[in-house]
Amino acid sequence: MSVLSSAHVHTTYCDGKTPAREMAERAYALGFISLGFTSHAPQTFDPGYCIPPEQEGAYKAEISGIKAEYAGRMTVYTGVERDYYSCCSADGYDFYIASVHYFLLPGGHHCPIDAAPEKLKSYVDEHCGGDGLEMARRYFTLLRDYVLASRPPIIGHFDLLRKNNAALHLYDENSPAYRDLSLDCLRPLADTGALLEVNTGAIARGYLSTPYPSPVLLKAWKAWGGEVIINSDCHDARFLTTGYDDAEALLSSLGYDHAVRLGKDVLWERYPLGQ
Numbered sequence: 001m002s003v004l005s006s007a008h009v010h011t012t013y014c015d016g017k018t019p020a021r022e023m024a025e026r027a028y029a030l031g032f033i034s035l036g037f038t039s040h041a042p043q044t045f046d047p048g049y050c051i052p053p054e055q056e057g058a059y060k061a062e063i064s065g066i067k068a069e070y071a072g073r074m075t076v077y078t079g080v081e082r083d084y085y086s087c088c089s090a091d092g093y094d095f096y097i098a099s100v101h102y103f104l105l106p107g108g109h110h111c112p113i114d115a116a117p118e119k120l121k122s123y124v125d126e127h128c129g130g131d132g133l134e135m136a137r138r139y140f141t142l143l144r145d146y147v148l149a150s151r152p153p154i155i156g157h158f159d160l161l162r163k164n165n166a167a168l169h170l171y172d173e174n175s176p177a178y179r180d181l182s183l184d185c186l187r188p189l190a191d192t193g194a195l196l197e198v199n200t201g202a203i204a205r206g207y208l209s210t211p212y213p214s215p216v217l218l219k220a221w222k223a224w225g226g227e228v229i230i231n232s233d234c235h236d237a238r239f240l241t242t243g244y245d246d247a248e249a250l251l252s253s254l255g256y257d258h259a260v261r262l263g264k265d266v267l268w269e270r271y272p273l274g275q
């Protein structure tokens with residue numbers, strides 16, 4: 001394993017199970033050269049899932065303290081995972097991840113995409129006429145437009161809806177219609193310079209056997225000259241590097257000879273795969 005970093009970890013400030021300090025201890029014990037904290041950004045709904053708005057200052061302060069503590073040994077970054085519907089500014093953070101976790105419902109409510117499968121199933125039935133592919137179209141267009149408008153450093157778990165589709169079979173992941181839809185939405189993002197996240201979080205939590213995004217998308221991204229970053233989207237320090245070996249092997253099999261990670265001395269650095 002050559003990653004030795006994760007630019008996507010959660011803590012008890014949001015829905016993570018591990019306190020920030022323990023996460024840093026675990027990363028350092030694993031020989032990490034860098035670690036980026038990215039709790040879910042404050043939002044005005046689903047409060048159990050994100051940093052409470054009144055805790056955002058404490059979150060930044062604690063990560064800054066950890067950063068100082070590990071200076072010279074492991075470079076720690078203060079990041080945040082911003083949802084399209086979060087209410088958090090990127091100011092004061094070293095970097096952020098742009099993700100979409102919700103659909104907006106009439107009346108200002110939100111339907112989570114990667115939480116309880118029955119919620120996504122109801123959304124498809126009630127708002128997409130039972131058409132899972134229509135739901136996928138809405139998800140990918142939302143994420144595409146978010147990335148094009150905000151120009152983030154990292155695109156989070158591009159095909160997140162695979163998590164619930166594995167159980168619900170709302171659409172056929174191998175159909176030409178789905179493939180073309182996801183590729184068409186990914187294509188313009190390659191020109192933004194954003195890093196496409198290879199996210200192993202669903203492997204650690206037992207939902208999927210391969211990372212987000214699918215090999216078809218990763219292969220196309222490579223052909224378009226895009227760069228990738230392997231992240232564990234870790235919510236529990238025991239799984240900080242779960243899936244990393246498989247992600248590296250997958251990228252190598254698709255022709256990638258390097259990936260990008262948070263650097264020890266610079267924000268982003270390339271490193272060779274397979275070493």
Ligand SMILES: [Zn+2]
Nearest residue numbers: 081099156157
């Ligand atoms: Zn996420």
Ligand SMILES: [Zn+2]
Nearest residue numbers: 008010081233
């Ligand atoms: Zn996350």
